[in-house]
Every structure is written in C-alpha cells, then in structure tokens.
Amino acid sequence: MMPCLKRVNKQIEAVWSRIQEGRGENEDPSFDCGGEFLAEEKHSGKYSCLTCGSQLFLHLQVMKKNSLGCFHPEESSVSLLVGAGSKIQCPGLNCSDNTDVIWYKGNKAMSEQPRASCEKNGVLHFCKVSQFDTGVYFCDRQVVEQGVKLIFRRAVNVTAVPHFTPSYSPRIMYPDGSKAEEVEPGRSHTLTCKVHFPFEMRFSPEVQWYMHYGGNMENMTLLRMETEQKEKVTFQEYKVTRRAIIKGVTQQHLNNTFTCIATNSVGNSSVTIKLQKKIKAKWPSVVGYPIASLLLVAGLVIILHLKWLELQLIYRSHFQHGKHDGEFDVFLSFVWSAPSAEGEGLLTLSSHSGPDTDEEACLSSIDPLNSEEGKVTQRPLEELLPQVLEDRWGYRLCLLERDVLPGGAYTNDVVLAIQKSRMLICLLSADYLSDSNAVFVLESGVQALLQKSPPKLLLIWTSKASASLIQPDPPLPALVQRALKVLPSLDWTSGKPDTRNFWRSLKKAMPDHRNEDALDQRLDRSSHDVQNISLH
Template sequence: MQMGYAVVIFIFPIVLEGCCVGYHQRTKIKTAAQQNITHQYYRAVVGEVFTMPCLQYVNQHMEVGWSRTGEGSKGNEHLSVDCGREFLAEAKHSGKYTCLTCGSKASFHLQVVEKSSLKCFETEESSKYLLVGAGGEVSCPGLNCSNNTEVIWYKDNKAVSEQHRASCVKNGQLHLCQVSEHDTGVFFCDRQIIEQGVKWSFRRAVNITVIPHYTPSYPPRIIYPDGNMTEEVELGQSHTLECKIYFPFEINFSPEVQWYVHYSGNMANMTALHMEIPQQERVTLKEFKVTQRAIIKEVTPHHLNNTYTCIASNTVGNTTVTIKLKKKHKVKWPSLVGYPVGSLLLVAGLGIVLHVKWLELQLIYRSHFQHGKHNGDEKEFDVLLSYVWSPPSADVEGVLTLSSPSGPDTDEVAARLSSMAPLNSEEHKATQRPLEVLLSQVLEDQWGYRLCLLERDVLPGGAYTNDVVLAIQRSRMLICLLSADYLSNSNAVFVLESGVQALLQNSTLRVLLIWTGRASASLIQPDPPLPTLVKRAMKVLPSLDWTPGKSARATDKFWRSLRKSMPNQTVKLVSLMQGQ
C-alpha cells in the first residue's frame, strides 16, 4: 500500500507537467493581467492584427472605448477604437489613448513600428496550423530575439490562463493540451521589453488555423450525378450540366473538376466543355463542397447521342460519373388527373356563385320568366302604385303619347286604342304635371286598369304594415316611382321591400321600378341606409327611366315600354269595345 502511494506521488507531478496545469504559473499570469493599465506602453507591428487592451478588475471585464488625444504621427487627427476590436495596425494608429468614461482616467501609449526595425522577423511565426483533437504549441513571434521569456497569451480578449482549458506557457510558448475547432482565430502574445528606461508590452499576433489533417486520405466523392444516370431535356432549350463534389480538406486547397463530352458514345474521342467558375464552400471542418456547371446553350437531337463525363481529382485520386440526355415527353393538359380536378373546381366555383347570387337569380327568374303564367288570376286591383310626393320640377314633363297595346289584339281593338293616342295641344298643356299624377291618370283613365293608391283606397286607422301587405296581396302588379325622396322615406321603402318579399313567395306578382330621373341611382345616398334585400333587388328588377323634358320620341318609347310591362288586358278591351 505504501508502495502504491509512493508511485502516485511520483507520477502526479509528471502528469501535471505534461498537461500544463500549474497553479503557481496561473496565479502569476493572472496577477499580471489584473494590473492597472494606467501609463502603460504598447508596441505593435505594421500590417499585423492588433487589439486594444481592456481594463479588468477581479474577474470582471470593463468594455472601454479608447480615444486618441492627439499625440500621434498625424497631429490632432481624432481616432476612437473600442477595446477588444481587432484591426490591422498602421503607423497612423500611434499615439496616446485615453479612456474618459472610466472611473479613473486610464491611458496608454501605442507605438506602431515597421517590420524593418525589428532585429529579426520570420513570416512563418505569424501563422500556425494545429490538428483538431491533438495537442499543440504556439510560439510568440520574435521571442528568440529576446532574453525575456515572460509572455502572456490572449484569445478573444481574455487571457488563455483564465480560460477553462488545459494549457500553460513554457519558455514563452503556449502549450494547448487539446485543440478544438473554436481555436481557429487570432492569438495575441504580450512580452515585456525595456528600452531607455521605458517598459513596453510588445503585442504580437499569431493566426491559428485548426485542421483535421495535413494531407487528405481519400479521393473526392461526387454526390450528383448519383452514378451513371440519364437526364431529361427539352429540344431547343438550354440545359445545365451540374456536378456536386465533396473534397477532403487540404491546406493548399485547389479543386480540379472538369466536364467532358464523348461524341456519339466514343469514349476515346473526349473533348473538354466550357464551364462556369466553380462555387466553393466549407461545409465542415473536414470537407469542402464544390459545384461545377457546364451549359449547353441549345439542345439538339445530336446531343442525345453524346455522353457527358464529370471528373473530380485531388492528390489521392479521382472520381468519375457520366450523364446521358434523353428527350423529355411533355404531358398534355388536361391529363387524366386534370379532368376530375377541373370538374371539381368548376362545380365548386358554380356553387360559390349560386350561394352568393342566389337571391338575385331568384328575382331574375320570377321577374322575367314566370310573370306571364298567371295573368288570369283574379285580383281586386291590377296595379298598386307606390310613390312619394316630391317638390315640383322646373323642367317640362314628358309629352303623353300612348302606343298600341302589346299582344295579339284584333285590328278593331288596335284601331280603338289608336284613337286614344296623341293629345292635342290643349291636352298637352294639361299633361305638364308630376309623373305621380300623370301616371295614375294614364293607367286608370286612359288604359282602364284598376289602380290601388294607399292614400285613397286603404281605409285609415289600420296598421300601416298590415295595410301594405294586404294591398300587395290584392294586386297583380306593384309599380314604385323611385327617387331620392322615395328611398329616404321609410314607409315607401317598406312598400318596396314587402313587394320583393311577396315576389319571392308568390310568382304571380309583378314588380316594376320607374326611376323618375330627379337623381342618378348611383349617386343617391339615402338616410337611413336601405335594407340589404332592397339594395340587391334594385340591381336586377325590371326598371324604366323617366326623364322630363326629353323629345316626344323618347317619351313615346317610355310609354311603349310601360305598356309592354303591364298585365294583359284583353278582357277589359273587349268589354270596352262592346260598350262602344
């Protein structure tokens, strides 16, 4: 047992020495890193990466912005640099820098020297390759030219000795027990030199590149094309040949990829194709991805007989894949799948239209296709005339000109009606009155229809809504004289709305809208707003326009259209003739 303890005690210092973990050295370096930076002097080399120092107080870093106070090589040129930021040192960066935002006014002097002023300068000392997963050593540049081996190493603005990793500094060299991918970057080493009584911190930079190996162990692997394959092309169109390759890491990476064409399948007759610039990217620590393309500007039937080869090579070997082209067969549309899909979309579209426009479609059908099927139904009134008295217009009302009744009337009946047509000059003067009065006289007195006027034929004292519904049920047709005043009158709008509802429930009713021309239908903004049912119905219900002051021909056209829209009156005309 005692022998075992002795072996452990003997081996333990050796392990510590090999793994570079020494408490005494850590404490010494840490104390040096925590010293006050006030009145320090730093030196850098032109063209090397440099980083401004940061203040540190007992495990806490203070981010500082350094500002040059004008003691530089270029007079009072202002320059501000944040601590920890890396930049290439130039002669213009020399000068005194002060931190005005710190609790105590810290400052330091920076001197940037030329490489030619150094006693010895070796370019290879500024860069180093380290193998991932292994240990590594990094030397501080210019250390061999100095007797001082006291060096402090930094990475990411923090002393390496304070980082949680196995490392140490021996004779100015940084020893890393294990290298990882995160070690790629710039390491800084500060060594102390004394010149003319001034103590300088000479900060040098070493670029570390972590690599998986020094030489590759396998040839490139092509991931596309996947083996020897065939690609579809369209004749007359351009086509891109694409080769995607993964190359193992090399320090001096220079991928070689080439596309070749073998004419008519003759593998001996091989010609290099013109290619685009290859695209390269580092996908992992161990591999690069390279994409090489060659473009065929226009595919012809001759290209279908050729074989195309992609060859990728490195120092280990090469890899080859081939591609042949074949004509692409276009699928005609609609295919077997397109027919049911198109039919489904058509049915769905029709369903949506019917759902949205169902009310308008019902009104159009009942107004234009079914109103003539029940003209023989007995009703107490032929027409219910709905209007609102409007202020008299200064324009002259249209001339009353009656036309012959529509339908297959006898010649005798036609002659009887023609005797009722144009008025003489005295009658013409009498007809210069509002359409509300003129229309009731024409329908009732001239044409002999049984007219229902709410203010005249409905007994007072009843409920207005019930009276309107009952009057519509007792009439074969509803005529509404629309105007801005009409659409702003709630009682009048109720009559129109009731008529539309009755039309939807009973196809024997006719509804006719007559715009009096006092306002455009698109410009009328009634208050209160119209019900939705009325708005939609006004777009599709039969309508006529009455504009006062028009020519006799236009007025005659209005009366003819109105006459055609009225219910059949054959029985009444025969009775009129017999009375004659």
C-alpha cells in the same frame, strides 16, 4: 491590431493617428483600436489618440521578419481540431526569459471573454476547441531593449478544423444521372456539375467534364469549362460548381455521353448523362380546337351553374311580365324607422302650377318646401309614398295593416296578397332587413318572381348605408342575399334638395294603368285637395 485603453473599468474605443514628423508623406495613417490590419514597415512612428479625452501617445515599431533572431514562419498560423483540447504558442517567446504574456482576440483579453481557456507560461490553452475559435489572436509580452520597457506584440492566425484529413470522397449532388437532359439542336447548352467536398487542410478540389465518343469510357475528350465556383455550405463541407458550355448542339453530341468527375485526396466520384432532342409540343388543329372548345363550354356551364339564380332574377325582373288581372296594382312593404336628427327621407306635398304636362306637374309638386310651413309638414317616405302612389298617381295599393283582415295566418296572408298584386315595392333599410316579418315579405316576393307568372319587384333603399355595409341580425336568407345584388333598385338619399330624378325613375318603373279614364277621374278629384294632403 492597435490596442484599446481601459480607464476605471471602462474601455475606450480609441482612434490612433500618426503624428507627421517631416517624412514628406501627404497623408498619415490612422487606425481604430481593435481593427486588424496588415502591418508594414511604413506604419512605424509615433501615434496620438484623438478620442481619449486627453493627449496620449503610442510609439509603434514594425520589425522585419529577418531581424528577429528566433523567428519561425510556421508559428504565425496554426490549425486546431474541433472537439479536442489544444494550445497556442506565442511566437518568439523563447527569445526572452519573460514568460508573462497577455492574450487577446479582437480588442478584449482572453481572460475577460466568456470562454473556457487559461494561460500558462505564455501558452494559451483550450480545454475543448470550438468552430468559433477561428480568428486572429495577439500575444503581448514586455521586453527590455537598451533599458527601455517595450510591449512586444505577435499575431497568430488560428483556424478551427473539423478534421485534419477527409474521410470520404466527393458527393455529386447534380446531375444524378437518372435522366437525360433535353436540348435543342443548333443552340447552346450548359452542362452543370454541383459537388460537395469534405473539408481539407489544403483544399484543392478538382471537377472536370468529359465527352465519350460512342459510349466508350476510355476514349474521352476534356470539354472547355468555366472557372470553378466555391462556397462553404456547412462547417464540414464546401460546394463546388463547374459548368461546361456546348456552343452548338449537333447530332454528334446526341450520340455521345458526358461525364462529370470530382476528385479529392480520398478518391473520386463520377456521374454520366446523355443528351436528347427536345420534343416540341404541337397540338394538331383536329385535336386542339375541339379540346379548347370543350374547355370553353365547360367553363360557361360552370359559370351558369353558379350564377343561374341571379340570371333568372335579372331576366324575369326586366323582361318577363305578362298580363296580370290582380286585385291590387302595388303591394307596398316597409318598416317604420325612428326619425333621425337630420330628418332622413322627409318630403312634403304642395300645390304647384306652371309645367305644361301633368307628368311635370306631378314631379315638380313633390319637392321639399323651404318655407316655415314646409318644415312643419315634412313627412317620412314611408308615409309619403302611399299618398303619391294612390292619391297622385292613382294606383291601387295593398298595405298589410290596412287591406288584410286580422286574425289570419301571416304567411298565407302575405303570399296571397303578393299573388293579387301586379308589383311589389320594398322600402329597404337597416330596420327592414332586421325585421323577420319584413324579410319574409321580400323573400316571398323573390320566390314569386321565379314563378311562371311573376309580379314586378322594385327595391328602394331608404338607408344611408349601402347593401354591402348593412349587417342585419339575424343574417338574411341566402336567397335574399343573392337577390339584393341583382334586383332593380332606387336610392333615396336623405337631405337631397331635388328629388325629381327619384320620382321620375319611380314613375318609369311602375306598371301601366289598366283603366286610364278611371285614373284621370281620380287625378281630377285629387287635384282639388292637394293642399289638404300636404298640410294634413
């Protein structure tokens, strides 16, 4: 490890580059301080620091092992027992009388690291060895050769070990031998053995797969295996995995047994398994089809049970409407909303001539006016719709505030009015869904729709927000929430220049007139004062 430098309590992360001295080499090596590398003779030479801020030089001399008179190979590595006190000798310390040694781990001196250690007579002492003490340590001491002071650096490879000798045999984690492995005849099969070995100084695990003929444990054949795979799972244990591949499973393999044997210096462990033919699951059509049909029917029953109310409302609101001789054609329910800045839901009635049919004349006359007169006479849909249904289209309307006598029970009046009407129209908005009386009208209409002689029911959304965005207070009853998702509805969009599609859709949804002659007479009478209605 090339040294790092310190200046005024600040450590410089230096980069050392060798200065070319005519050696004929194309590239000169460079090393970061604190980075470990394998020293070779070719690394000897003069180095300069590129990142030190000033020109600094270092002369490195890599010496051959046999040139050291007191060199001992075993001194370059040592194993320390975790939990015990220990010490590290600086290799070659006896070659000199100087015992002043500075120990390093990485690029920091041991005296500067948060580690309980001490140096005495060139020996590094540990009070208690930790597993994190594993690493490469460097010891520096000064020597004098031919009158020149040099720093002599040696490296020691330290390994912290949990124990020097293992205390137990290998543990086979897989297979456990309690059940046979399923195979398909003629196809390849892989036998896998996973074993946990305790740590050993000279770790040489042995895992083998054998086949026994006829269950005879003495007559064994070694199988062809892949190379062992080793990995450290804990500080004290390694996991070794070894696989044997049977290229084609035969009846002979089904008749024999297979054993995995794991061995270490303490002893061995083994587990024996058998192979069995995989049974393919085939459902006979006699059994499979009825079960599949039963599951399908059960699923449909569950869906019908969960969605039965919605299905009833869809069917009754679109298909089941018998004759109804009630007193009113339409029960109209709405809540007056405060007018918005944009004039939401505002229209005017004006006289118009030109279309060939009465239907087109009616639709075309219900358009916003661009004139100053039209801007003055604009009205909300809650006020305009009763005029269209009664005066224009000739339907008999029921309005609670007009056609129900005061003083009665509100709930009874609502239910009776709905029963007397052929159709219920609700103008929905955020204010409507937050009004308990209005919600009661809607809920009563839904309940009436579920009876044998239901009225028609139509929702008209007059709010800009959709049903999913409106959060009324208090929350709507569960019956109303489910009904809003499936009942027929129309959207009234504010600021829409052309409303003919809305009125045309509303006209189609209305019930048939019971007396067309009376209707024609009312339409004739109302055509004379159309202008009066629009300007009233």
